[in-house]
Amino acid sequence: MIARSFQRFLSLSRGDRSLLTRSVVLVAVARLALWVLPFNVARRLLTRAAWRRSPTASVTTERIGWAVSVAKHFVPKGNCLPQALAAESLLLSFGHPVEFRIGVMKADRDRLEAHAWVESGGRLVVGDLPQGLSEYSPLPPLPGAKV
Secondary structure, three states: OHHHHHHHHHHOOHHHHHHHHHHHHHHHHHHHHHHHOOHHHHHHHHHHHHHOOOOOOOOOHHHHHHHHHHHHHHOOOOOHHHHHHHHHHHHHHOOOOOEEEEEEEEEEOOEEEEEEEEEEOOEEEEOOOOOOOOOOEEOOOOOOOOO
16 A cells, blocks of 8 residues: 555656645644644744745645645544645645635534634635535634734
8 A cells, every 4th residue: 555655656746746745744743733832823833834935836726735635644633623724834835815714513412513624715725524514604714824
């Protein structure tokens, strides 16, 4: 399985390999940061990584979504929140608009369930669910991360 994944990785274009590698690193850093830091500090840390814009602005929001969705498979507990933080950082670094969203739904009588996702230009980039997001009540959009 590892050999097959590595072969698929090598078959990607140089740009996609770079984007995927960067995505894995960002999802992993986000996961680690969320374990030891408050959310706002972790978010600021990851958006600072985006402060230095990437020289190529040719990476689309779709490719960023693809890279983050693949990266989550290589990061233990790389669930929606680290993915959203990584996607926000990548979108900012490639000059795309970003809207970081969190929604909640009542899972049972005594429990709320939350989910994070990222949109760009009104389109979902990461955080889609098989059942969709319609059951989640979105909280007000988070303000742009302070860098």
